[in-house]
Amino acid sequence: MAGRPGRCRPEVASRPGPGRRDPLAGRLESLFVLALATGLRRAELLGLRWSDIDLSGRALFVRQTLQRTDRGLEFVPPKTHRSSRPVPLSALAVAALESQRVRQARERLAAGEVWSDLGLVFASTIGTAMQPRNVNRRFEQLRAAAGLDWLHLHDLRHAFATFLLDQGEELRTVMELLGHSTIRMTADTYGHVLPARARQAASAIDRLLGEEVTA
Numbered sequence: 001m002a003g004r005p006g007r008c009r010p011e012v013a014s015r016p017g018p019g020r021r022d023p024l025a026g027r028l029e030s031l032f033v034l035a036l037a038t039g040l041r042r043a044e045l046l047g048l049r050w051s052d053i054d055l056s057g058r059a060l061f062v063r064q065t066l067q068r069t070d071r072g073l074e075f076v077p078p079k080t081h082r083s084s085r086p087v088p089l090s091a092l093a094v095a096a097l098e099s100q101r102v103r104q105a106r107e108r109l110a111a112g113e114v115w116s117d118l119g120l121v122f123a124s125t126i127g128t129a130m131q132p133r134n135v136n137r138r139f140e141q142l143r144a145a146a147g148l149d150w151l152h153l154h155d156l157r158h159a160f161a162t163f164l165l166d167q168g169e170e171l172r173t174v175m176e177l178l179g180h181s182t183i184r185m186t187a188d189t190y191g192h193v194l195p196a197r198a199r200q201a202a203s204a205i206d207r208l209l210g211e212e213v214t215a
Contacts, residue, residue, distance in 0.1 A: 028138050030100035031122050032156065037093035039160035039178050042153060043067055044083075046130055047075055049119040053097060058089040062179065066129055073129055083179040097121070161190050 031045055038060070040048070046066035053060045062085050064075045078084045089097070100121060107125050108115050116127040124130055136153060143151045157178070164174050175186040 027103070027125075028122070028135060030096040030103070031135065032139065032142075032153075033096040034093055035153070035156040036160060037090050037096065038087050039157045040087070041065070041157065041179075042132060042135060044078070044179075046120075046122055046132060046135070048121040050101075050121055051119055053121065055089075055094055055097060058094060060087050060089060061085070062087065066132065068132070073131070075129075078179065080179070080181045082176070082181050085176065085179050087177060158190075161186075165190055 034040065035042075035045060040062065043065035044062050047064040048060065048062075049064075052063050062078055062083060065078055065083075067074055067076050069076075104121075104123070108127065111126045114126050116123075118127055118129065120127070120129065122130060139153045143149065161174050161178060164177070165171070171186055171190075172183055174190065175183045178186065180186045
Protein backbone atom coordinates (compact mmCIF):
# COMPACT_ATOMS: atom_id res chain seq x y z
CA MET A 1 0.00 0.00 0.00
CA ALA A 2 1.41 3.40 -0.97
CA GLY A 3 2.12 5.82 1.83
CA ARG A 4 1.72 9.57 1.87
CA PRO A 5 4.54 11.83 0.71
CA GLY A 6 7.04 12.37 3.48
CA ARG A 7 10.59 11.79 4.59
CA CYS A 8 12.35 8.75 3.26
CA ARG A 9 15.44 6.75 4.04
CA PRO A 10 17.71 6.93 0.98
CA GLU A 11 19.95 4.16 -0.17
CA VAL A 12 23.49 4.15 1.15
CA ALA A 13 25.84 4.72 -1.75
CA SER A 14 29.05 2.73 -1.69
CA ARG A 15 31.95 2.45 -4.09
CA PRO A 16 32.35 -1.09 -5.41
CA GLY A 17 35.59 -2.72 -4.31
CA PRO A 18 37.92 -4.92 -6.33
CA GLY A 19 36.15 -7.82 -7.98
CA ARG A 20 32.67 -6.43 -7.22
CA ARG A 21 30.17 -5.36 -9.83
CA ASP A 22 28.79 -1.87 -9.79
CA PRO A 23 25.42 -2.36 -7.99
CA LEU A 24 23.78 0.04 -10.43
CA ALA A 25 25.05 -1.72 -13.56
CA GLY A 26 22.04 -2.56 -15.71
CA ARG A 27 19.52 -1.70 -13.00
CA LEU A 28 18.45 1.63 -14.45
CA GLU A 29 17.74 0.62 -18.03
CA SER A 30 13.98 0.74 -17.49
CA LEU A 31 14.22 4.16 -15.86
CA PHE A 32 16.06 5.62 -18.86
CA VAL A 33 13.62 4.02 -21.31
CA LEU A 34 10.66 5.39 -19.35
CA ALA A 35 12.23 8.86 -19.26
CA LEU A 36 12.45 8.82 -23.05
CA ALA A 37 8.99 7.28 -23.54
CA THR A 38 7.10 9.57 -21.14
CA GLY A 39 9.11 12.77 -20.68
CA LEU A 40 9.00 12.45 -16.89
CA ARG A 41 11.50 14.43 -14.84
CA ARG A 42 14.08 12.60 -12.73
CA ALA A 43 12.29 13.59 -9.52
CA GLU A 44 9.00 12.27 -10.90
CA LEU A 45 10.54 8.95 -11.93
CA LEU A 46 12.11 8.46 -8.50
CA GLY A 47 8.82 9.29 -6.79
CA LEU A 48 6.79 6.90 -8.93
CA ARG A 49 5.00 4.07 -7.10
CA TRP A 50 3.43 0.92 -8.47
CA SER A 51 0.10 2.21 -7.17
CA ASP A 52 0.51 5.15 -9.60
CA ILE A 53 0.65 2.80 -12.59
CA ASP A 54 -2.18 1.15 -14.50
CA LEU A 55 -0.51 -1.22 -16.93
CA SER A 56 -3.78 -2.66 -18.23
CA GLY A 57 -5.04 0.86 -18.87
CA ARG A 58 -1.63 1.91 -20.21
CA ALA A 59 -1.32 5.00 -18.04
CA LEU A 60 0.63 6.33 -15.10
CA PHE A 61 -0.16 9.16 -12.71
CA VAL A 62 2.35 11.67 -11.36
CA ARG A 63 1.38 12.16 -7.71
CA GLN A 64 4.65 12.72 -5.86
CA THR A 65 8.30 13.56 -6.51
CA LEU A 66 11.55 12.85 -4.73
CA GLN A 67 13.24 16.10 -3.70
CA ARG A 68 16.21 17.04 -1.57
CA THR A 69 15.21 19.51 1.15
CA ASP A 70 17.02 20.92 4.18
CA ARG A 71 15.87 17.77 5.99
CA GLY A 72 17.27 15.39 3.39
CA LEU A 73 15.47 13.41 0.69
CA GLU A 74 11.69 13.67 0.92
CA PHE A 75 8.67 12.63 -1.09
CA VAL A 76 6.65 15.76 -1.79
CA PRO A 77 3.64 16.60 -3.97
CA PRO A 78 4.35 18.03 -7.42
CA LYS A 79 4.96 21.79 -7.38
CA THR A 80 1.93 22.77 -9.48
CA HIS A 81 -1.48 21.30 -10.19
CA ARG A 82 -0.46 20.76 -13.83
CA SER A 83 2.52 18.70 -12.70
CA SER A 84 0.07 16.26 -11.06
CA ARG A 85 -1.07 14.58 -14.23
CA PRO A 86 -1.90 11.35 -16.04
CA VAL A 87 0.56 10.21 -18.71
CA PRO A 88 -0.37 7.61 -21.34
CA LEU A 89 2.02 4.71 -21.79
CA SER A 90 3.34 3.52 -25.14
CA ALA A 91 4.13 -0.13 -25.78
CA LEU A 92 7.80 0.68 -25.16
CA ALA A 93 6.96 2.21 -21.77
CA VAL A 94 4.78 -0.74 -20.75
CA ALA A 95 7.53 -3.19 -21.68
CA ALA A 96 10.05 -1.20 -19.63
CA LEU A 97 7.78 -1.24 -16.59
CA GLU A 98 7.10 -4.95 -16.91
CA SER A 99 10.84 -5.61 -17.06
CA GLN A 100 11.36 -3.43 -14.01
CA ARG A 101 8.71 -5.31 -12.06
CA VAL A 102 10.47 -8.62 -12.76
CA ARG A 103 13.88 -7.16 -11.89
CA GLN A 104 12.58 -5.69 -8.65
CA ALA A 105 10.90 -8.95 -7.65
CA ARG A 106 14.29 -10.67 -7.85
CA GLU A 107 15.92 -7.93 -5.78
CA ARG A 108 13.17 -8.09 -3.19
CA LEU A 109 13.63 -11.83 -2.84
CA ALA A 110 17.39 -11.39 -2.47
CA ALA A 111 16.98 -8.62 0.13
CA GLY A 112 14.64 -10.65 2.33
CA GLU A 113 13.77 -9.03 5.65
CA VAL A 114 15.83 -5.88 5.00
CA TRP A 115 13.56 -4.86 2.12
CA SER A 116 11.71 -1.60 2.80
CA ASP A 117 8.32 -1.77 1.15
CA LEU A 118 7.76 1.81 -0.02
CA GLY A 119 6.05 0.68 -3.20
CA LEU A 120 8.56 2.53 -5.38
CA VAL A 121 9.00 1.58 -9.02
CA PHE A 122 12.64 2.65 -9.02
CA ALA A 123 14.23 1.92 -5.68
CA SER A 124 17.55 0.83 -4.22
CA THR A 125 18.38 -2.87 -3.93
CA ILE A 126 16.69 -2.86 -0.50
CA GLY A 127 13.58 -0.93 -1.53
CA THR A 128 14.55 2.51 -0.22
CA ALA A 129 14.58 5.73 -2.21
CA MET A 130 17.41 6.08 -4.69
CA GLN A 131 19.94 8.85 -4.39
CA PRO A 132 19.30 11.09 -7.43
CA ARG A 133 23.02 11.53 -7.98
CA ASN A 134 23.36 7.78 -8.53
CA VAL A 135 20.96 8.01 -11.46
CA ASN A 136 23.06 10.76 -13.00
CA ARG A 137 26.27 8.87 -12.30
CA ARG A 138 25.05 5.77 -14.11
CA PHE A 139 23.82 7.82 -17.06
CA GLU A 140 27.17 9.56 -17.30
CA GLN A 141 28.89 6.16 -17.38
CA LEU A 142 26.68 5.08 -20.26
CA ARG A 143 27.26 8.22 -22.28
CA ALA A 144 31.02 8.08 -21.67
CA ALA A 145 31.13 4.49 -22.88
CA ALA A 146 29.34 5.57 -26.05
CA GLY A 147 31.46 8.69 -26.56
CA LEU A 148 28.45 11.00 -26.16
CA ASP A 149 29.74 13.56 -23.68
CA TRP A 150 27.18 16.13 -24.88
CA LEU A 151 24.23 13.97 -23.82
CA HIS A 152 22.43 14.78 -20.55
CA LEU A 153 19.69 12.92 -18.72
CA HIS A 154 17.27 15.82 -19.18
CA ASP A 155 17.77 15.53 -22.96
CA LEU A 156 15.50 12.47 -22.85
CA ARG A 157 12.63 14.71 -21.74
CA HIS A 158 13.44 17.14 -24.53
CA ALA A 159 13.57 14.30 -27.05
CA PHE A 160 10.13 13.08 -25.95
CA ALA A 161 8.66 16.54 -26.51
CA THR A 162 10.32 17.11 -29.86
CA PHE A 163 9.20 13.72 -31.13
CA LEU A 164 5.59 14.65 -30.41
CA LEU A 165 5.86 18.06 -32.03
CA ASP A 166 7.64 16.56 -35.03
CA GLN A 167 4.71 14.17 -35.45
CA GLY A 168 2.24 17.06 -35.46
CA GLU A 169 0.94 16.93 -31.88
CA GLU A 170 -0.64 20.13 -30.59
CA LEU A 171 1.49 22.33 -28.37
CA ARG A 172 -1.15 22.16 -25.62
CA THR A 173 -1.02 18.36 -25.64
CA VAL A 174 2.74 18.47 -25.20
CA MET A 175 2.34 21.02 -22.40
CA GLU A 176 -0.08 18.73 -20.55
CA LEU A 177 2.11 15.65 -20.94
CA LEU A 178 5.21 17.49 -19.70
CA GLY A 179 3.35 19.06 -16.79
CA HIS A 180 4.33 22.62 -17.73
CA SER A 181 2.51 25.33 -15.80
CA THR A 182 1.81 27.44 -18.90
CA ILE A 183 1.67 26.90 -22.63
CA ARG A 184 4.10 29.78 -23.03
CA MET A 185 6.75 27.78 -21.22
CA THR A 186 6.29 24.95 -23.70
CA ALA A 187 6.29 27.33 -26.66
CA ASP A 188 9.43 29.11 -25.48
CA THR A 189 11.23 25.78 -25.14
CA TYR A 190 9.96 23.82 -28.13
CA GLY A 191 8.11 26.23 -30.41
CA HIS A 192 11.12 26.97 -32.61
CA VAL A 193 12.77 24.76 -35.20
CA LEU A 194 13.30 21.33 -33.64
CA PRO A 195 16.93 21.02 -32.51
CA ALA A 196 18.94 18.21 -34.02
CA ARG A 197 20.48 17.59 -30.61
CA ALA A 198 17.22 16.32 -29.12
CA ARG A 199 16.72 13.87 -31.95
CA GLN A 200 20.29 12.68 -31.61
CA ALA A 201 19.72 12.18 -27.88
CA ALA A 202 16.86 9.74 -28.47
CA SER A 203 18.78 7.78 -31.11
CA ALA A 204 21.80 7.63 -28.81
CA ILE A 205 19.75 6.22 -25.92
CA ASP A 206 18.25 3.61 -28.24
CA ARG A 207 21.80 2.50 -29.09
CA LEU A 208 22.95 2.54 -25.48
CA LEU A 209 20.03 0.49 -24.21
CA GLY A 210 19.78 -1.80 -27.19
CA GLU A 211 16.22 -0.71 -27.91
CA GLU A 212 14.91 -0.09 -31.40
CA VAL A 213 11.93 2.20 -31.83
CA THR A 214 10.28 1.93 -35.21
CA ALA A 215 8.23 4.70 -36.71
